Amino acid sequence: MRRYALLLAFLLVVSLPSNSRGEIVQHFDAAGNLVSAPKKSLPQSAHRSQKYSVAQSLGLRPDVRYEFYPVFGRTYAEIVKSAEENGPYDRKSRKRQTSTFAWSLGWSYQLSYTTEYDEENDKLHIDILIHDIDLFYDITVTLPVLTDDSSLNDIEKELWKNYIAVILAYEHGKVKIVKDNTREDIIRRMGEVVYLMLDGEQEQDAEKLIERAVREETALIGKQTVMQIQERLDQYGKRGGGGTDPNVRKQSEEKQP
Numbered sequence: 001m002r003r004y005a006l007l008l009a010f011l012l013v014v015s016l017p018s019n020s021r022g023e024i025v026q027h028f029d030a031a032g033n034l035v036s037a038p039k040k041s042l043p044q045s046a047h048r049s050q051k052y053s054v055a056q057s058l059g060l061r062p063d064v065r066y067e068f069y070p071v072f073g074r075t076y077a078e079i080v081k082s083a084e085e086n087g088p089y090d091r092k093s094r095k096r097q098t099s100t101f102a103w104s105l106g107w108s109y110q111l112s113y114t115t116e117y118d119e120e121n122d123k124l125h126i127d128i129l130i131h132d133i134d135l136f137y138d139i140t141v142t143l144p145v146l147t148d149d150s151s152l153n154d155i156e157k158e159l160w161k162n163y164i165a166v167i168l169a170y171e172h173g174k175v176k177i178v179k180d181n182t183r184e185d186i187i188r189r190m191g192e193v194v195y196l197m198l199d200g201e202q203e204q205d206a207e208k209l210i211e212r213a214v215r216e217e218t219a220l221i222g223k224q225t226v227m228q229i230q231e232r233l234d235q236y237g238k239r240g241g242g243g244t245d246p247n248v249r250k251q252s253e254e255k256q257p
Contacts, residue, residue: 019207020112024215027106030230032223037106054146058165063137064175068145076156080163083144099167100142101174101233105182105226109133109190111214115206122200126210130190130218135183141171177232186225193217 027037060066071086073079087096110132116125143164149157196213198206 019114020110022110023108024111024211024218025106025108026215026218026222027104028222028226029104030102030226032226032230034219034222035104054149054161054164058161058168060168061172061175063139063179064172065138065140067140067142069142070147071144072147074151076152076159076163079146079152079160087144088142098144099171100140101171102140102142103174103178104138105135105178105222105229106138107133107135107186107218107222109218111211113196113210115203117200117203124198124200124203124206126196126198126206128194128196128210128214130193130214133187133190135186137179139175139178141168141175143167143171173236174233177236178229182225182229186221189221189225190218 025037027035029035069086069088071079071082073082083098085096087098088100089095090097090100109130112129112131114127116127117123118125144167146160149160152160193214196210198209202209
């Protein structure tokens, strides 16, 4: 009997007339602001060339875009100094970084809804369903690249490899913070956007008002999510020291057997 009741309830739900607003796309920068969605592109394939072989051998992620800046030197110490002096300038810290991390978050979803007019109270009740949620991330990591290692001996080459490995591990830790456990929380919060009530006189503009209300709710979810992620990134940076931390060189040297 219980199975029959559940089946009947399911059939009633799926048979309700519904309206669909099609795909809605929103994109947020690292401050949580709504921005125009960038053109979708694959991570740069330039790192497959020979001069980036050190970074590639350490495991570049397929879901991250990598950019490189050249460093020079005849010894390991000179190359590290070149990275520390010529890395990208960070406006926030007002320092040069040996590596940088940039990210943004976006999503698309489908919006469907059903309406019921309450004549007694002159209200329009709307049941909302956000579905087919697709998240996308735009993550860029900038790294130093040594274009000519012919002057280095084997020990110095290994030191440089370890130096890049430490930086990559640090930056990939940020990637995990941005992407791990994000999807479940976003889907859960969007699933809580289920109801809206309008005045009866607004019925004529209901479609536009419903979409606007849902967009505002999901924009708030996006801003709060980005701020939470950014807070975790800031805490991680304080613990890890960031790309200018002198411990990067120390850790790379400690890897040497």
